[in-house]
Amino acid sequence: MSKIEVRNIYKIFGPRPEKWLAEAKAGISKEELLARSGHTLGLRDISLSIDEGSIYVIMGLSGSGKSTLIRHFNRLIEPSDGHILVDGQDVMGLGRRELEQFRQNKMSMVFQRFGLFPHRTVLDNAAYGLSVQGITRAKCEEKARHWLEQVGLAGFENQYPSQLSGGMQQRVGLARALATDAEILLMDEAFSALDPLIRREMQDQLLQLQSRLNKTIVFITHDLDEALRLGNRIAILKHGELVQEGAPEDILLHPSNDYVQAFLQDVNRGKVLNAAHALPERGPRLTLTMRTRPGHALEQMQALRYDYAPVLDGKRLGGVLTVGAAIRARDEGARDIAGYVDDMASVPASAGLDEVLAQMLRSNEPLAVVGENEEFIGLLSRSKVSELVAPVTSDNPEAAVGNAAADPAGAGQGTTPGGAAAA
Structure with a gap:
């Protein structure tokens, strides 16, 4: 369910924005508007839907x-046109x-530069x-103490902001925002002033x-790694427009243009994408069950x-049957393949690709992807894992050759089920 709806927001900065609104709607460029009118186009036709209980990240360069945009949500900035529904x-x-x-x-707000009162104690700031x-x-002090404890600042109540590190000051700002029990938390570059280690913390x-709290959080950042780590959904802006x-x-996986692609070039994709993303799009073309007859299993594998x-085994992964095991089961007159199935390594669908890649490097055995209850989802493709972690580009054609050699199925030769990792 949407907590916040942003509908066709325009913002023009200048003495007479209403005079130039029609021009902005007609598509006048930011540069031309400034040259002709002295007005600055801040936002053009922004529409967003933010789900309740989500972390929604809005990002872009300076x-x-x-x-x-975020200051429109609580009308610290008035729009030139459009609507914000909460x-x-x-x-x-x-x-x-x-x-x-x-x-x-x-709504509560957490600012980039902490926004603390230097003459007030930590407790008074939080309250x-x-x-x-x-x-x-x-009651103010009771709730403030509770939230200071929640952010790890119990015992610092009587200190002043100048006596705290940057990370501790931002924790005070977070405690102050949470203390009001507001349903929506607006965080404007809240962590960008912190050093990398404290930022991660x-x-x-x-x-x-x-x-624990399930707030609706709108988080502003210029850092894509931070956006990918925190956001349930991400909106990327450029020159006041949603791209x-x-x-x-x-x-x-699907950047819309070169501007977005430029953001993505240094991202650690292995920490964002997971095993489910490395499944062949068509899914496995052959799966057997414990009750499959050996001769039928062998015919299907040989045909493909x-x-x-x-x-x-039901919906769960029972293991893997090799052609050699199927031949033995047939020759020994077995009624089904249950006694000839070997164990098969698996990873949960939520496992990050960096974890998957590490496991693949340790073994050439096929690797299955399973769901929460061990239900079988599919077989991983080595070529797809490699492609996702280090995308093939025109500047790196050797990667495509290496991927095809390592995983014939990924190259379309069909020697393994569903593009699975070659044994």
């Missing part, structure tokens, strides 16, 4: 409009008093959002908190020129 309510229609209550109760709501001091902290929106793996085939 000047892309991402911070401008729980179906149009934020644009709120009066002054209603808007104040909306900001106090519905600030509650104090402006008119809550008693005792804060990302971990946010994911741990989200697993691509989707699940992290969709963006990674397969050296082996996965065997199911």
Whole structure:
């Protein structure tokens, strides 16, 4: 269910934005608008749907409009045109008093530069959002202490911001935002001022908190690694326009243009994509069951020129049957293949490709992908794993040759089931 709906938002900065709105809608470029009018196009026709309980990442380079967009959600910036709906309510229609209550109760914000009051203690900073709501001091302090403990700052209540590291200051900002119990958390470049190690720790902290709290979080960043790690969905902006929106793996596998591709070039794909992404698109062309007759199994494998085939026990992976084992079962007069099935290595569908690649490098045996209850999903393709981890480009044609040699099925020769790893 959508928590936030962004509908056709335009933002033009300047003294008379309404005069140039029609031009912006007609497609005038940002440069031409500035040259002709002295106005700046901040956002053009942005529409998004943000699900309740998700982490939605909006990213782009400096000047892309991402911070401008997030400030529309609580009307810190007024749009030139368009609508923002939260729980179906149009934020644009709120009066002054209603808007104040909306900001106090519905949304909290965490800023890039912490936004702490230097003359207030950590406890007072964390309690600030509650104090402006008119809550008693005792209750403010009780809730502030609770959230400071949740972000790992118990014992620092009487310190001042200047006495804390950058990462600790940002934890105070996070505690302050969480203390109001707002349903929506807006985080504008919240971790970008931190060094890489502390930044990673804060990302971990946010994911741990989200697993318990299930807030709707809108997270702004210019860092794609951070976006891919945190986001359930990602929107990429350029010059105030939306260039691509989707699940992290969709963006990674199907970049919409060169701008998005440039973001992706240094991403560790093995940490984002998982084993399910490395399954052949057509799925396995042959699976057997424990009750399959040896002669029938052998006929099917020989017809497809397969050296082996996965065997199911119900929906679960039972193991693997080789051609040699099928011949023995037939020659020995076995009624089915159950006694001739060997164990088969498997990985969960959620396993990262870096983990899958490490396992593949340790063994040439076929590798199956299984679901949560060990149900069989498919066989991994070595060539596809290699392609996903290190995509083939025109600058790297040798990779295609190497992949085909390592995995004939991936190259279309059909010697293994469903593009499985060659034994």
